[in-house]
Amino acid sequence: xxxxxxxxxxxxxxxxxxxxxxxxxxxxxxxxxxxxxxxxxxxxxxxxxxxxxxxxxxxxxxxxxxxxxxxxxxxxxxxxxxxxxxxxxxxxxxxxxxxxxxxxxxxxxxxxxxxxxxxxxxxxxxxxxxxxxxxxxxxxxxxxxxxxxxxxxxxxxxxxxxxxxxxxxxxxxxxxxxxxxxxxxxxxxxxxxxxxxxxx
Amino acid sequence: xxxxxxxxxxxxxxxxxxxxxxxxxxxxxxxxxxxxxxxxxxxxxxxxxxxxxxxxxxxxxxxxxxxxxxxxxxxxxxxxxxxxxxxxxxxxxxxxxxxxxxxxxxxxxxxxxxxxxxxxxxxxxxxxxxxxxxxxxxxxxxxxxxxxxxxxxxxxxxxxxxxxxxxxxxxxxxxxxxxxxxxxxxxxxxxxxxxxxxxx
DNA sequence: CACGATACCGAACAGGGTGTCTGTAAACAG
DNA sequence: CTGTTTACAGACACCCTGTTCGGTATCGTG
Numbered sequence: 441x442x443x444x445x446x447x448x449x450x451x452x453x454x455x456x457x458x459x460x461x462x463x464x465x466x467x468x469x470x471x472x473x474x475x476x477x478x479x480x481x482x483x484x485x486x487x488x489x490x491x492x493x494x495x496x497x498x499x500x501x502x503x504x505x506x507x508x509x510x511x512x513x514x515x516x517x518x519x520x521x522x523x524x525x526x527x528x529x530x531x532x533x534x535x536x537x538x539x540x541x542x543x544x545x546x547x548x549x550x551x552x553x554x555x556x557x558x559x560x561x562x563x564x565x566x567x568x569x570x571x572x573x574x575x576x577x578x579x580x581x582x583x584x585x586x587x588x589x590x591x592x593x594x595x596x597x598x599x600x601x602x603x604x605x606x607x608x609x610x611x612x613x614x615x616x617x618x619x620x621x622x623x624x625x626x627x628x629x630x631x632x633x634x635x636x637x638x639x640x
Numbered sequence: 641x642x643x644x645x646x647x648x649x650x651x652x653x654x655x656x657x658x659x660x661x662x663x664x665x666x667x668x669x670x671x672x673x674x675x676x677x678x679x680x681x682x683x684x685x686x687x688x689x690x691x692x693x694x695x696x697x698x699x700x701x702x703x704x705x706x707x708x709x710x711x712x713x714x715x716x717x718x719x720x721x722x723x724x725x726x727x728x729x730x731x732x733x734x735x736x737x738x739x740x741x742x743x744x745x746x747x748x749x750x751x752x753x754x755x756x757x758x759x760x761x762x763x764x765x766x767x768x769x770x771x772x773x774x775x776x777x778x779x780x781x782x783x784x785x786x787x788x789x790x791x792x793x794x795x796x797x798x799x800x801x802x803x804x805x806x807x808x809x810x811x812x813x814x815x816x817x818x819x820x821x822x823x824x825x826x827x828x829x830x831x832x833x834x835x836x837x838x839x840x
Numbered sequence: 841c842a843c844g845a846t847a848c849c850g851a852a853c854a855g856g857g858t859g860t861c862t863g864t865a866a867a868c869a870g
Numbered sequence: 871c872t873g874t875t876t877a878c879a880g881a882c883a884c885c886c887t888g889t890t891c892g893g894t895a896t897c898g899t900g
Contacts, residue, residue, distance in 0.1 A: 444868065446876055468751040482878045500712060551668040552748030555847065583819045584811065590802040591795045591823060596865060598794020599787060611784065619783045621644060627827035644897060646847055671886060682849045687888065
């Protein structure tokens with residue numbers, strides 16, 4: 441078998457314990473013993489699986505990203521043309537399913553590297569989508585591609601975090617998706633009802 | 641006198657040492673002794689000024705924000721009507737002047753609280769600006785105000801970070817400001833030359 | 841300039857967290 | 871059932887933390 445049942449159990453327990461405790465006290469306030477105690481695992485066993493707190497956190501994040509990618513795959517291949525928002529919707533659903541883990545990551549806990557992993561992953565996917573679209577257009581972009589990518593991902597992550605931090609989300613995922621696409625398409629002055637000043 | 645020259649010297653030295661070392665090795669890898677050694681200050685003296693690493697970092701961030709606020713004040717009062725982008729430009733100039741400190745903060749080093757301070761500060765300023773504008777419009781916003789604010793600040797911070805991380809910035813501040821405003825006004829599909837799908 | 845006040849220094853201290861290593865007991869896969 | 875793998879409990883040295891101390895140098899002020 442690929443993996444012993446015991447190792448799976450302890451790894452899961454440690455991951456869950458980490459997420460729970462970070463939400464309670466914050467990552468920097470935790471000791472390895474706190475985590476092992478919460479997970480009901482011996483301290484020595486912890487070091488048999490992970491190099492330390494940060495390593496555990498990194499793996500939890502990596503697992504989350506992998507899970508997300510799996511759930512996104514059908515949504516992406518299914519809506520290859522146009523931007524139906526299906527992937528975005530699926531992403532929000534994943535956030536609501538794994539809310540605690542997302543909160544921990546998106547808060548930038550730890551040394552910020554888990555969040556960095558997440559952002560980089562989103563940026564890569566975005567860049568891919570951009571390139572695919574660019575192939576079907578030959579209008580000269582008014583905005584530097586790098587700047588655009590950063591802005592897009594930054595916005596996405598900020599909204600995701602806001603979404604994850606709501607207790608008993610007051611806004612359904614569909615509505616959030618509509619707003620996000622609206623925002624992305626037309627800009628925020630129009631979207632917020634503000635009048636835009638003339639250009640130049 | 642308000643402050644002894646000696647205290648100013650050591651505080652400055654410790655702050656500078658922190659920034660320098662974080663850029664080299666990352667916040668979590670630093671010990672208090674590393675910092676005091678770099679600053680050429682006795683370890684005991686460190687604790688006479690700060691509660692610990694995090695406290696020092698928090699003060700460095702607070703100082704940076706205060707300095708920014710001072711530089712922004714004339715730009716804001718000078719362009720009360722419309723959005724000329726003057727504050728934005730002044731902000732980018734400040735980033736380029738205090739590049740190292742900004743990099744450290746915007747990377748989310750430490751437990752992420754310094755970055756949080758920065759984001760909150762930006763959010764407060766943004767909300768203020770929003771309210772001022774809302775008073776001059778009575779169109780119903782299409783997008784939830786909270787979501788809009790998060791998105792706006794998230795984008796701003798992401799771009800700022802990207803800007804700060806460039807070595808020998810290839811894009812002048814004026815150009816970046818133009819693009820950011822463009823993006824904010826018209827949305828990214830139009831701005832990037834992509835065709836926008838029909839709404840609904 | 842001389843004074844008192846204040847900040848720095850260097851060393852030492854206890855306390856706690858880390859990371860590693862044992863031998864032993866239990867759970868696993870085939 | 872049997873050999874292998876994993877978890878356990880305890881102990882260990884090491885490093886970092888945060889605080890304390892008396893002695894010394896620098897400061898602001900009269």
